[in-house]
Amino acid sequence: MKTLVTAASRHGSTSEIADFLAKSLRESGMDADRRHPDDVLELTEYDTIVLGSAIYMGHWMKDAEEFTKRFSDALRLRQVWLFSSGPIGSGESTTGVPSDIATLMEKTGAVEHKSFAGKLDREGLGFGERVAVRVVHAPEGDFRDWASVRSWAESILGTARTTRHFESEETS
Numbered sequence: 001m002k003t004l005v006t007a008a009s010r011h012g013s014t015s016e017i018a019d020f021l022a023k024s025l026r027e028s029g030m031d032a033d034r035r036h037p038d039d040v041l042e043l044t045e046y047d048t049i050v051l052g053s054a055i056y057m058g059h060w061m062k063d064a065e066e067f068t069k070r071f072s073d074a075l076r077l078r079q080v081w082l083f084s085s086g087p088i089g090s091g092e093s094t095t096g097v098p099s100d101i102a103t104l105m106e107k108t109g110a111v112e113h114k115s116f117a118g119k120l121d122r123e124g125l126g127f128g129e130r131v132a133v134r135v136v137h138a139p140e141g142d143f144r145d146w147a148s149v150r151s152w153a154e155s156i157l158g159t160a161r162t163t164r165h166f167e168s169e170e171t172s
């Protein structure tokens with residue numbers, strides 16, 4: 001069985017976190033696919049799902065939200081890990097936790113939600129986004145912590161291995 005790593009991203013930094021997660025899982029021996037949420041047609045071949053999104057104005061992006069709706073039944077039968085990318089600097093405006101996290105956890109039956117620091121590059125922002133970040137004085141920079149992403153991949157791996165071990169013992 002395989003692991004799917006999928007994430008919604010507007011400016012690319014969350015995609016890079018998902019790429020890094022998939023790479024870390026593969027380097028540790030896990031069979032991991034990396035896809036955009038819209039490109040996933042079914043979950044049959046996966047027993048573990050890692051689903052993430054950038055946070056904008058307190059919410060996950062539509063592609064990731066829709067993924068949880070489209071696959072709500074299938075997700076609850078699998079091991080699911082959620083992550084958000086958002087916090088930039090230490091300001092209160094970017095908490096890194098979507099406001100409806102309780103619903104997302106409930107809908108997906110996720111084991112855990114992890115929040116990763118994000119990246120803000122004013123050059124790449126649209127007009128409305130620039131205004132929004134100016135209003136909340138959000139700092140510019142790349143705050144992503146790759147050691148923390150790798151360590152989360154290791155904890156996913158540890159849990160998946162333990163569960164698969166017990167499952168194979170039960171069925172043997």
Ligand SMILES: Cc1cc2nc3c(=O)[nH]c(=O)nc-3n(C[C@H](O)[C@H](O)[C@H](O)COP(=O)(O)O)c2cc1C
Nearest residue numbers: 009010011012013014054057058086094096118119
């Ligand atoms: C207009 C705007 C609104 C944002 N709102 C939030 C927010 O509500 N909470 C949060 O944690 N981060 C927020 N962020 C930070 C982004 O989530 C962060 O920059 C993230 O790394 C962007 O990911 P992406 O490059 O994949 O789109 C916001 C950023 C912008 C530009």
